[in-house]
Amino acid sequence: MSLPLSSSPIRCLIVDDEPLAHQVLKQFIAQTPGLVLGGQCRHAMEAHDHLRQHPVDLLFLDIEMPLITGLHFLRTLPTPPQTILTTAYREYAYEGFELNVLDYLLKPFSYERFAKAVARYQPPAAALAPAEPEGHLLLKEQGSLLKVPHRDILYVEGCKDYVKVVTSAKTYLHHETMKGMVELLGAPFVRVHRSFIVAAAHLKLLQPEQVVLSTGEEIPVGQSYKADLLTFFKK
Incomplete structure (x- = not known):
């Protein structure tokens, strides 16, 4: 797969309460050039604390989790990272896309399907330097x-x-x-x-x-x- 051009690795965060999901995503991230694992969280509260100290570029987010659902968590973020939802439930697809997620991965998903979702990532636009005043x-x-x-x-x-x-x-x-x-x-x-x-x-x-x-x-x-x-x- 080819990722959009980026000057630095894409930092990823996994937020999921299932150990198997962490194992699969961690493996897929490791075998994808340009992706690096920036952290792993078991629930939304843990992810909230992580993001305050360690901003990431790409979020792999489960929906059904204890205490706070992934969708509710996403709504609380003032500037959420680009997000790919990972879930076993089809019924949240429409709600997910209303939140401008990159993709919606239904578990279990293949590496090919994972790669297709990641290819939707777009590097943030570089901040434009203010133009120097003309002499x-x-x-x-x-x-x-x-x-x-x-x-x-x-x-x-x-x-x-x-x-x-x-x-x-x-x-x-x-x-x-x-x-x-x-x-x-x-x-x-x-x-x-x-x-x-x-x-x-x-x-x-x-x-x-x-x-x-x-x-x-x-x-x-x-x-x-x-x-x-x-x-x-x-x-």
């Missing part, structure tokens, strides 16, 4: 502040106390030094000349005296910047 420049435009994303900038050209910020759509004049622009723009940009900073994403060709951008524009390369620029291209 941008704030430029003055007709008395207002304009937000220009870094991705739109092709290059920056120094003009004494000002710089020209060149995008594919427009050129902006901004009161800032080249040194200040290097600090503002950061890693996505590389200085190639005392008067030019280019967007790394738009660098296409490195030639002896210039770089060519993806737009076809040619930017001169200063002698003192060649070594760093060559290192950048090699990376």
Whole structure:
């Protein structure tokens, strides 16, 4: 059988009051790659205490047990593991599937039927890392502040106390030094000349005296910047 791809073993918990059921499930888990036995409990109260200290991924749960039935126990769990019901009673099937169980195994069941049930397991979706905020420049435009994303900038050209910020759509004049622009723009940009900073994403060709951008524009390369620029291209 093939399990869904998971970065770590699937931890299983057996909850059943029958010793024979434990023996069978323990054997089936042991012979299934990707499954590991995380615990064995004889009744729901024991399972409740186990889960508080040892979370599991997959629960093999009997229904008819002393004190609390498996279905009642499942309803009490705020975030239950993915669950496969194991029982000798057919009449609980509908109620079980209302609780979104993966499968309903009728005892006695074969390894093939066990494997089919386990194959329904789905690894939990990985938590998405929060996206890093997109870099941008704030430029003055007709008395207002304009937000220009870094991705739109092709290059920056120094003009004494000002710089020209060149995008594919427009050129902006901004009161800032080249040194200040290097600090503002950061890693996505590389200085190639005392008067030019280019967007790394738009660098296409490195030639002896210039770089060519993806737009076809040619930017001169200063002698003192060649070594760093060559290192950048090699990376």
